[in-house]
Amino acid sequence: xxxxxxxxxxxxxxxxxxTEQRRVVLETLASLNSHPTAAExxxxxxxxxxxxxxxxxxxxxxRLKELGYVQELDYGPGASHFDARVEPHYHVRCLECGRxxxxxxxxxxxxxxxxxxxxxxxxxxSGHRVExxxxxxxxxxxxxxxxxxxxx
Ligand SMILES: [Zn+2]
Ligand SMILES: [Zn+2]
Numbered sequence: 001x002x003x004x005x006x007x008x009x010x011x012x013x014x015x016x017x018x019t020e021q022r023r024v025v026l027e028t029l030a031s032l033n034s035h036p037t038a039a040e041x042x043x044x045x046x047x048x049x050x051x052x053x054x055x056x057x058x059x060x061x062x063r064l065k066e067l068g069y070v071q072e073l074d075y076g077p078g079a080s081h082f083d084a085r086v087e088p089h090y091h092v093r094c095l096e097c098g099r100x101x102x103x104x105x106x107x108x109x110x111x112x113x114x115x116x117x118x119x120x121x122x123x124x125x126s127g128h129r130v131e132x133x134x135x136x137x138x139x140x141x142x143x144x145x146x147x148x149x150x151x152x
């Protein structure tokens with residue numbers, strides 16, 4: 001489903017309105033492939049909607065996540081990163097600066113989720129995550145171009 005159709009769905013959910021603010025939050029996130037934190041996204045959204053508050057950006061991100069338009073990449077105690085690309089895909093995260101990028105490799109089936117469920121006793125296993133980590137070109141000093149803000 002294209003972004004336009006998804007936006008239309010989001011606009012009409014519960015017969016309600018999708019506010020201009022929510023639309024701009026989603027469109028802005030979808031235009032980035034930098035997986036920003038909420039604070040970073042707020043800074044970019046504010047260029048378009050100078051009056052928007054940080055709380056509004058956070059609330060809209062939370063709602064868009066509940067609606068399935070946004071994926072939250074939760075790395076524990078640090079700030080989550082957000083991604084408007086919601087189909088499963090792999091990420092690589094920089095251990096120095098925390099930057100997150102997509103890895104365009106084939107996604108193989110979860111190897112052992114049933115086995116994990118059996119072994120986990122009273123835990124409820126809801127999924128599994130493969131995470132690639134390393135050092136990004138910026139931190140290595142080898143980055144030749146800034147691509148993060150190009151379209152998706
Ligand atoms: Zn880095
Ligand atoms: Zn991603």
